[in-house]
Amino acid sequence: MNERTVSTPFVLASASEARLRTLRTAGVEPVVIVSGVDEDQLTDLAPAPLAGALADLKCRAVLDHPEVPEGALVLGCDSVLELAGEALGKPGTPEVARERWRAMRGRSGVLHTGHALADSVSGRALSRTASTTVHFADVDDAEIDAYVATGEPIWVAGAFTLEGYGAAFVRGVEGDPHNVVGVSVPVLREMVADLGHRWTDLWSPRPD
Numbered sequence: 001m002n003e004r005t006v007s008t009p010f011v012l013a014s015a016s017e018a019r020l021r022t023l024r025t026a027g028v029e030p031v032v033i034v035s036g037v038d039e040d041q042l043t044d045l046a047p048a049p050l051a052g053a054l055a056d057l058k059c060r061a062v063l064d065h066p067e068v069p070e071g072a073l074v075l076g077c078d079s080v081l082e083l084a085g086e087a088l089g090k091p092g093t094p095e096v097a098r099e100r101w102r103a104m105r106g107r108s109g110v111l112h113t114g115h116a117l118a119d120s121v122s123g124r125a126l127s128r129t130a131s132t133t134v135h136f137a138d139v140d141d142a143e144i145d146a147y148v149a150t151g152e153p154i155w156v157a158g159a160f161t162l163e164g165y166g167a168a169f170v171r172g173v174e175g176d177p178h179n180v181v182g183v184s185v186p187v188l189r190e191m192v193a194d195l196g197h198r199w200t201d202l203w204s205p206r207p208d
Contacts, residue, residue, distance in 0.1 A: 007201040009069035013062035013076040018156075018163060019182040026185045027203040031069060035061040035076065039089060047082035048112045052129045054078035055114030059125065063118050073192065073202075076116040077183050081134075081158030083109040091159045097148045100159040105169075106138035111158060111180045117191045126191050130184040132175030136160075139169050157182075 012019060012030040023030055035058035042053055059076030068074060081088040083104060091097035111132050118125035139147075152166060153159040160166035162173070162180045176184045189199040 008197050009072035010202050011062060011068050011072050011074040013058045013074055014182075016077070016182050018161065019077060021163075022178055022181050022183050022185065029204040030075075031067070031072070033062045033065050033067055035059075037061050039078065045087075047080045047085075047087040047110070048114075048129050048131060050087050051078050051080040051112040051114035052116070052127055053114070054080075055116040055129075056125075056127055059116035059118050063120060068120055070120075072120050073195065073197065074118045074120060075183075075188070077113060079111060079113045079157035079182050081109050081111050083107065088159070089157055090155050091153065092155070094148050094154060097153045097159045098144055101139065101144040101147065101153070102141075104136045104159070105144070106136065108133055108135045109158065110134070113179050113182060113184060115184065115187055115191060117188070117195065119195045119197075122195075124195055126194055128187055128191060130176060130179045130187045132173050132177070132179045134158075134160075134173050134180060135171040137169045137171050143169070 010028055010030045012032050013035045015034045037057045039054055042050055045053055055076045055078045059074055063074050091100055111134050112129055114129045116127045147165055150165050152164050162170060173180055178185050192199050
């Protein structure tokens with residue numbers, strides 16, 4: 001039996017199941033504490049700075065939460081799709097999701113994910129935004145209607161996922177695909193190191 005224990009607790013300040021799955025696949029089992037931040041409170045920023053600012057807000061909102069384990073690192077993330085210079089977050093309704101896809105099909109956008117990581121002991125914090133270009137398929141109206149009917153695109157940034165029904169509607173990506181899912185694991189590893197920790201100290205023990 002593996003006796004190894006996690007030496008650095010990790011908190012994910014996000015309700016995103018996709019981010020949670022990505023971290024778990026990478027060996028990290030975070031404590032999830034949803035920030036409750038209103039993502040519509042910032043409206044006057046360009047797409048990349050917007051993603052970074054929202055990630056910062058989420059991280060700060062959770063940092064002093066009583067359920068944060070002693071010595072934990074706290075991660076806030078937010079994703080925004082940039083299409084023709086416009087910031088596109090979660091559609092929120094089927095009508096908006098349908099409209100978004102009619103604008104996105106056959107085109108390319110840039111998915112920006114802001115990462116804000118704070119050390120609950122030292123108080124040090126870092127912010128970085130990773131960007132990945134996404135090429136969308138030229139889907140027809142019937143495909144868009146069927147996709148919207150699944151409910152998947154309504155509550156995700158950019159109205160699509162790379163790991164669900166939407167995978168068939170993405171022709172390719174340029175950059176880190178994990179970033180499109182919602183958290184860039186390579187960027188996060190670098191941030192963890194810059195705060196004086198080892199990425200491997202976040203790994204949870206696996207059965208032998």
